[in-house]
Amino acid sequence: MPTSTRDRFLIALSKFLGVSPSQPNPVLALAVCPEWLFIETLNEVLEGESLRLDLEKFNRLMLNCGRRMATSHFFDFFFAGVGSIEKFEAAVESYRKKAVWLYGNFRYAYRLLAAASKADFDAELARAERVDPADYEAREPFDDIEAIDLEDLDLLGYISSSKIRDFDLAVSLLDQLGAASDVEAALSSLGAERRQKASNALAEHGFRLADSEKSMGREGLDELRRAARAKLDELVKRQDAAIAIGKRNTHRYLSLPHLDVYVATSMREKKDFASQHKFIRGVFSNASVSPLKLRFFDPTLSYVDDRITKGLIEMLMLLRAQVTIYNAGVDDTFGKDSEVAATLAQGKPVIVYADNEKRAKMFRVDHPLGLQISVNTGVAHGIIVVKTPEECAEMLRKVILRELDFEIVHEGGNYKLRETTTGSVVRVVSDDPFLTHSFWTYYHRQLS
Numbered sequence: 001m002p003t004s005t006r007d008r009f010l011i012a013l014s015k016f017l018g019v020s021p022s023q024p025n026p027v028l029a030l031a032v033c034p035e036w037l038f039i040e041t042l043n044e045v046l047e048g049e050s051l052r053l054d055l056e057k058f059n060r061l062m063l064n065c066g067r068r069m070a071t072s073h074f075f076d077f078f079f080a081g082v083g084s085i086e087k088f089e090a091a092v093e094s095y096r097k098k099a100v101w102l103y104g105n106f107r108y109a110y111r112l113l114a115a116a117s118k119a120d121f122d123a124e125l126a127r128a129e130r131v132d133p134a135d136y137e138a139r140e141p142f143d144d145i146e147a148i149d150l151e152d153l154d155l156l157g158y159i160s161s162s163k164i165r166d167f168d169l170a171v172s173l174l175d176q177l178g179a180a181s182d183v184e185a186a187l188s189s190l191g192a193e194r195r196q197k198a199s200n201a202l203a204e205h206g207f208r209l210a211d212s213e214k215s216m217g218r219e220g221l222d223e224l225r226r227a228a229r230a231k232l233d234e235l236v237k238r239q240d241a242a243i244a245i246g247k248r249n250t251h252r253y254l255s256l257p258h259l260d261v262y263v264a265t266s267m268r269e270k271k272d273f274a275s276q277h278k279f280i281r282g283v284f285s286n287a288s289v290s291p292l293k294l295r296f297f298d299p300t301l302s303y304v305d306d307r308i309t310k311g312l313i314e315m316l317m318l319l320r321a322q323v324t325i326y327n328a329g330v331d332d333t334f335g336k337d338s339e340v341a342a343t344l345a346q347g348k349p350v351i352v353y354a355d356n357e358k359r360a361k362m363f364r365v366d367h368p369l370g371l372q373i374s375v376n377t378g379v380a381h382g383i384i385v386v387k388t389p390e391e392c393a394e395m396l397r398k399v400i401l402r403e404l405d406f407e408i409v410h411e412g413g414n415y416k417l418r419e420t421t422t423g424s425v426v427r428v429v430s431d432d433p434f435l436t437h438s439f440w441t442y443y444h445r446q447l448s
Contacts, residue, residue, distance in 0.1 A: 246303025
């Protein structure tokens, strides 16, 4: 652990320039000028425990290290008033966090920011500055979307629709049996497979189809037909009403001027619709989020009856949203995985909700979607993993308002920008100079 001001300054300077600070002689790793000249400049900056760092001395250091000289607004933003080694180290860390967050590369960040005009410099850094919550709180309330009864949410699903169709066929079969002169013969003529399918469809809604007329009786069959028909009519009526609301909501989503959040999920069973809706309500009604009046796409309240149209709409919502929330659930699916990958590839943040420790660890450490390259910038983006709806709401607010807190750690040959609350790695920079050079050379070549 370095103790002298000189050693600490050289390590911090190495980090600032994107050079590994573990070199046995940092001066040789940093300087392109004669060693004596670098030391001479260094001695002008260091004065005991104090630093005499101004723009002129800073630019002499940059020149001696083979870097371009910085503008006054660059120096003033990051290093004005830095008079101690502690303040210099803190200033370097502040710069590095912004460099990794915005550009995924220390050297490129300096090359761009150090020579940028004041207007361009301010515009670049504004992308990492905090947003005033008043900008969101001044909006009109987001109450355009109609509610659907919790018990009817699953009626929008393709699996539930398939089950209702099967139930309809089974009820039609009961009508045929009721019209038959010989029910016993009619039952036998169905065949074991068809009879079992009808029996399963009826059982799904609490009815039992007997194996023969003797065990059921003509009156029993008529009663079963009436009860099943009434249940079917009720279900179809409820489904038609839910679908009508879902379609209207879909058109409302399409006409929203802007969308803040896309919620990615997969819903198959009735419990999936209920748990997803409860999760979404929990996040967006949370006291840390609700004042922002965020516009969010709730898939439990949207309906499209065509697979291709549904895919196009969801991709449009994904493209327009600032953030994607991914409800991991028990199993991963191709649809959810592709939506997460598409979000990261756009350079947008993803929050993954995994409600148990094993799943959370898998997404934070092992999942292949844990790191994706933004096609626009080449920056490696990671996901934020949360374990409760309350934590999800907290992170969503921080993402929207750019209030995330970070630390830079060096692990396994990489610099990782880690979000401090969840421990999630959101950016990565390799410390391998050849890999870094090769990556950015080919990346920029692909863009040209």
